[in-house]
Amino acid sequence: MTRYFADNLEVAKEYDCSIAIRKAAKIPNGLVDFGTHDEYMTSLQPQALIDALGEGGHKNVKFRW
Numbered sequence: 517m518t519r520y521f522a523d524n525l526e527v528a529k530e531y532d533c534s535i536a537i538r539k540a541a542k543i544p545n546g547l548v549d550f551g552t553h554d555e556y557m558t559s560l561q562p563q564a565l566i567d568a569l570g571e572g573g574h575k576n577v578k579f580r581w
Contacts, residue, residue, distance in 0.1 A: 533565065533568075534561075534564040534565050534567070534568035535568075537565070537568040537569060537572055537574065538568050538571060538572055540572065540574075542574075543572075543574050543576070543577065544576070545576045545577065546576070546577040546578070547577070547578045547579075547580065548562075548565065548577065548578070548579045548580065549580045550562050550579070550580070550581055551581075552581050562579075565579070566579055
C-alpha cells in the first residue's frame with residue numbers, strides 16, 4: 517500500500533479490504549485461497565483479513581491455505 521499511497525494512510529484505508537469488510541453488513545459468499553509460500557505474505561497480511569471476517573460475523577467466506 518505504501519508503494520501506491522506513500523504516507524497518505526487515510527486514502528489507503530479506502531482501499532483496505534479488511535476495513536471494508538468490517539464496515540459491511542453483509543458480503544457475498546466467497547473463497548480466499550492463499551499460498552503458504554506466497555512471496556507477498558507479509559505485505560498482504562492474511563491474518564488481518566481473517567480477523568475482519570471473524571469480527572464481522574461473515575461465516576460465508578472460506579479462507580484456505
